[in-house]
Amino acid sequence: MREQDATLQYLSERIDSLSAEYERAKSNTSHLHDQMESAWQSLHDLQEEYREYKEQASYEFQESQYCWSMHDGAGAKEHSENGHLLNEKKAGVSLYLDGAHAKFDSEKSEFDKAVAYQRGIKEQLDQARNEHKLRIEELKAQNLREQIHWKEKSCGRCGATIRYNDTWNHIPNYCKSCKEKMNAEREEREKKKAAEAAKWMEKPCKQCGRTIRYNIEWSNQPNFCPECKEKFEYEKREREKTDAKNLARDVEKLLFTILHGIIFRIIAKIANQNLKKNKKVRRKNKIIKEVRTINFALIIILERMTFILEMINPSTMMGMGM
Ligand SMILES: [Zn+2]
Ligand SMILES: [Zn+2]
Structure with a gap:
């Protein structure tokens, strides 16, 4: 009633x-x-x-x-x-x-x-x-x-009995207490999301002034935007390439100096030994031929060494000539 x-x-x-x-x-x-x-x-x-x-x-x-x-x-x-x-x-x-x-x-x-x-x-x-x-x-x-229109069904979460009217536009799937719980959970999730969002801040790039988004929980707080950082990286790589080239050139020069010193010392020693033995002129030609052979062998060794250096650091040795 x-x-x-x-x-x-x-x-x-x-x-x-x-x-x-x-x-x-x-x-x-x-x-x-x-x-x-x-x-x-x-x-x-x-x-x-x-x-x-x-x-x-x-x-x-x-x-x-x-x-x-x-x-x-x-x-x-x-x-x-x-x-x-x-x-x-x-x-x-x-x-x-x-x-x-x-x-x-x-x-x-x-x-x-x-x-x-x-x-x-x-x-x-x-x-x-x-x-x-x-x-x-x-x-x-x-x-x-x-x-007649009042019916019952089970809550989709806890199984409790729900009374509903089949003329309602919206027929509930969950009982009142579950609905309250679900609402509370959703609120909690939204709160967490908002707290996460609050950790994201903005500041201008120290180089170009463009806005940078960063998280206050990051251990490394950025001062520059990704574009500026990319530019810095590129410049650093270029500098390192130049440095490596210079180093390789210095090593090359040093090796040449050392090896030429060794070659000429060997040639001089052989020439000296042969002169001392006082051999014939054709013997001299033979000596010259031997010296050339040794020199040629040394050049091949040098090339091999350059190849080894390239293997160790191909990027820095690229374009390096003998
Ligand atoms: Zn329930
Ligand atoms: Zn920038």
Whole structure:
């Protein structure tokens, strides 16, 4: 039963107000009834009095006639005077009788009106009570029809029973407590996300002024933007290449110096030995040929050494010539 039904509420209030009005009307009717009763009693008393005076006067006049017939003049006169006196009293009562009649009529009319009003209120009250009863029946029937739409299912998370109405636009999948939990979890996730986002800051690149995004938790806080950093790296690589080239050239020169020193020392030694042995001129030509062979062999060794250096550091030795 729906307590908040507007029609039922209205009818309840109407019954209350009509009941109160009916009680007031009933009390008014009863009061007017008493007044009418009292007016009727006064009228009745006066009518009795009037009738008694009339009867008594009539008796006195009969007695007076009787006295006349008996030639009792004094008796006849006395009875006649009594009769006139009673007639005067009767006339006096008659004056009050008209007023009492009018009063009774007016009281009766008031009472009749009050009774009619009370009946009218009673009819309205009965009608309101009837409507109230019908409305309750109607609501009961409606409630019964609605009960059909109430169904149950299990919560998708904890399995608890959920009651739902199949006419709802959105049929819940989770119970109230799970929904609250899920909402709290989502809030927690969003809070964490916001906290993570708050760790990301921005500042200008010290080189070009472009905005850099960085995380305050990074151990290395950047001062330059990726483009500037790339440029620095490129410049560093170029510098290192040049340095490596210079070093290779120095090593090459040194090797040449050392090897030429060794070659010439060997040649000189051989030439000296052969000169000392004092051999023939063709022997000299042979020596020259040998020297050339040794020199050629040394050049090949040097080339091999350069090749080894290239193997050790190919990037720095690239483009290096003998
Ligand atoms: Zn649940
Ligand atoms: Zn920059």
